[in-house]
Amino acid sequence: MSDVNGRPVIVLVGPMGVGKSTVGQLLAERLGCGYRDTDDDIVAAEGRSIADIFVDEGEQHFRAIEKRAVHAAIAEHDGVLALGGGAILDADTRALLAPHRVVYLSMDVEEAVKRTGLNAARPLLAVNPRRQWRELMEARRHLYTEVADAVVPTDGRTPEEVAQAVLDAL
Numbered sequence: 001m002s003d004v005n006g007r008p009v010i011v012l013v014g015p016m017g018v019g020k021s022t023v024g025q026l027l028a029e030r031l032g033c034g035y036r037d038t039d040d041d042i043v044a045a046e047g048r049s050i051a052d053i054f055v056d057e058g059e060q061h062f063r064a065i066e067k068r069a070v071h072a073a074i075a076e077h078d079g080v081l082a083l084g085g086g087a088i089l090d091a092d093t094r095a096l097l098a099p100h101r102v103v104y105l106s107m108d109v110e111e112a113v114k115r116t117g118l119n120a121a122r123p124l125l126a127v128n129p130r131r132q133w134r135e136l137m138e139a140r141r142h143l144y145t146e147v148a149d150a151v152v153p154t155d156g157r158t159p160e161e162v163a164q165a166v167l168d169a170l
């Protein structure tokens with residue numbers, strides 16, 4: 001697998017809870033490169049949790065911070081990069097992803113409800129997880145697909161199997 005101009009080797013997109021961090025770290029180990037996650041970058045830079053940013057300043061403010069974090073990571077990182085689940089909502093970010101090798105890790109709604117449950121740390125699922133998941137997936141599925149070079153379903157697969165499927169797909 002060759003490098004894209006010294007830029008991220010693989011960019012992982014997909015909904016929260018799909019396993020981007022776990023699979024991304026496995027991929028980085030397998031490829032012998034670094035792993036970076038834009039959610040971690042945001043938490044480190046802000047010194048508070050993502051849930052706190054949502055509560056204190058709202059989603060719109062979080063999206064502005066997230067956009068800067070994603071653009072910085074894409075410019076700087078040359079390993080595996082995982083983006084927060086909503087990063088692809090931004091049209092500039094989607095355009096920025098075009099020259100990169102992007103993999104969409106997908107899962108169906110029931111799998112999503114099962115995996116994330118009633119996790120209060122995920123501000124977008126605080127009220128009615130199943131309905132909110134359905135709405136999120138309907139609003140975003142086409143955006144994930146639009147930016148992706150490959151779609152790798154994760155339902156019923158272990159992180160190791162997903163990582164292998166990503167490598168096979170590229």
Ligand code: S3P
Pocket residue numbers: 014015016017020039050083084085086087122123124
């Ligand atoms: C979000 C996904 C989260 C985090 C924030 C918003 C989203 O990232 O950025 O809670 O809009 O889907 P993960 O996908 O890494 O959980």
